[in-house]
Amino acid sequence: MSANFLSAKCRVRADLDGWGTCAIEPISAGETVAAFGGRCVSRSALDESGERPTHSVQIDDDLFIVTENGAPPGETIGHSCSPNCGIVGGILVVAMRNIAVGEILSYDHAMTMGCDLDEFRCACGSPACRRMVTGRDWMLPELQIAYRGFFSPYLAKRIGGRVRLDAERRAFAI
Numbered sequence: 001m002s003a004n005f006l007s008a009k010c011r012v013r014a015d016l017d018g019w020g021t022c023a024i025e026p027i028s029a030g031e032t033v034a035a036f037g038g039r040c041v042s043r044s045a046l047d048e049s050g051e052r053p054t055h056s057v058q059i060d061d062d063l064f065i066v067t068e069n070g071a072p073p074g075e076t077i078g079h080s081c082s083p084n085c086g087i088v089g090g091i092l093v094v095a096m097r098n099i100a101v102g103e104i105l106s107y108d109h110a111m112t113m114g115c116d117l118d119e120f121r122c123a124c125g126s127p128a129c130r131r132m133v134t135g136r137d138w139m140l141p142e143l144q145i146a147y148r149g150f151f152s153p154y155l156a157k158r159i160g161g162r163v164r165l166d167a168e169r170r171a172f173a174i
């Protein structure tokens, strides 16, 4: 039994830059394609132990789901700066649009990453590639618009807070 879920409409392909997942059946917008599972670990516990997990997903300001080494099915959805999937509820990977057979599934780590733990250089090939994916990318206005409804809840809360703060500043001319 894997700690993760991957839809039967997808297949893991080892030939995709080490690992990746593509659709083997058409997937409709809004369908769940994967779910993350594993150990829940705080950032302070990771820092104290010196552990730098190969596969982790941030689910709160100071909380990560960590998967042991290997490439369990639900964690084979790679990053793209022009993704076809988004994050719902922090752990579900959901199709943002209809996905055709053969398309590689991806989400943008800006949807989950709110700190510097997993920052990385990107060469996803998208014209919109940011080259460097950081824990501050969720702040980019264009991503906040493009990924509305597909951010991890803790990031959506941060974004909502900032929007309210900006509106209050305007209203009170602070």
Ligand SMILES: [Zn+2]
Pocket (backbone or CB within 6 Å): 080, 081, 082, 122, 123, 124, 125, 126, 128, 129, 130, 131
């Ligand atoms: Zn990229």
